[in-house]
Amino acid sequence: MSILKKIFGNKSTHNKPKLKKQYLAGWEVNLDGKEHCLSFIETQITDKQTAESMYSHIILTYDENNFLEFAESRDEDENNEELIIRDDQIKYRDLRINKIFNFEKAKNGENWIGGNIPSDFLIPKNTCPGSFQYLGKLSKESKAYDWLPFDINLICPIYLDLDKIWLDYSEPNSPKILNIEEVNSLSTAYDDLNADSFIEYEQVRFTTKEDKAIGYEIGFSGIPNWIQYSDIPKCPKTQKTMRFLCQLQSSDEIKTKETNIKPTDEWYKQYFEKMNFWGDGDLFVFFEPESKIACYMIQNT
Structure with a gap:
């Protein structure tokens, strides 16, 4: 027995x-x-x-x-x-496994950070100081972005005290600001900014390379690396969890090409000499391909 x-x-x-x-x-x-x-x-x-x-x-x-x-x-x-499990009904879901794609500089890369605003692209009307900065383009031809319905031109008023910027890309070359009243009322830490201020960055082309670890140079896609806390947006139109599009880092690699901003305080000049997000922060961008809505936010240390 x-x-x-x-x-x-x-x-x-x-x-x-x-x-x-x-x-x-x-x-x-x-x-x-x-x-x-x-x-x-x-x-x-x-x-x-x-x-x-x-x-x-x-x-x-x-x-x-x-x-x-x-x-x-x-x-x-x-x-x-x-970790404490506060709900014993959390069930396994067969989810898409997110992969890291680092932005690797390439002379003929299909994507770019900085550069001139494309001639057929329109910055949405606004009255906020400094307006929106053109930050580059992500191509749906990249392996990292084969899920996009079209190429996306990135824009954001990165010198404002923003929480979230919501843009509707239903017309890809003429996005609309969904929270326009909030955006127009945003304050800024830079007294030298006004409605006519502009800043243009040098263009740095890149391709996306799948990797097992985040490379800290220009930016990356696949999985956000939160600086403060996770702040994952929900699409206001479809109510779906928005998909992480990219994380751009404050970097000496993206220098200013042209600007009419002339800070009176010498200390502030450094913030207009290169692309940066509140000094040492990162820009997080999410996108919902069905509604074509994007969400921008900044976190720093």
């Missing part, structure tokens, strides 16, 4: 279903099953190798019924912490 038990016991253990795991790039999420929790999982999910390349990542383990059973946060300093 003991031999039979041993045999059947081994067989039972051998046939036990393998528990599903998901790997998230990031360090902080409230596992309460609510909207932000589910959006975080959808946006930050990646493969194991990519997750482990980040300073901090999260491992989710699901039971045999596909409910979240265990969650753990790990970082490069080998600090492992079990």
Whole structure:
């Protein structure tokens, strides 16, 4: 009898279903099953190798019924912490695995940062100081952007104290500001800006290269690397979680080509000599391909 038990016991253990795991790039999420929790999982999910390349990542383990059973946060300093699961009904979802695409400078790259505003592209009308800056173009011909319905010209009033800028690209070359009243009332830390101020950056072309780790040079796509906290937007039209488009970094690589801004304070000149986002921050851009709405935001240290 003991031999039979041993045999059947081994067989039972051998046939036990393998528990599903998901790997998230990031360090902080409230596992309460609510909207932000589910959006975080959808946006930050990646493969194991990519997750482990980040300073901090999260491992989710699901039971045999596909409910979240265990969650753990790990970082490069080998600090492992079990996360509290506040909702025992969080279920495994078969999600798209996000991949990192670094922006790699290339003389004939199909994408670019900076450059002249295309002749057929119109900056939306606004009265905010400094208006919108033209930041470059992302091409749907890139491997990273084969999901886009068209090429996207990036624009944002990066010198304003913005929360989020919402643009409707239903007309790709003539986007509309959805929160126009809010944008027109935004303040700025730069007293020398006015409605006629402009700044144009030198063009740097690049291609997108799939990688397992984020390269800190110009920017990247695939998975946002939050500086302060995750702030994943929901499309105001479709109510869907918006897809991460790119993260642009403050960089000495993108220098100013021309501007009429002449700061009276010498200290502020540095902020108009190169592309930067509140000095040392990053610009985060999300896009919803069905509604063609984009969301821009800045985070810094």
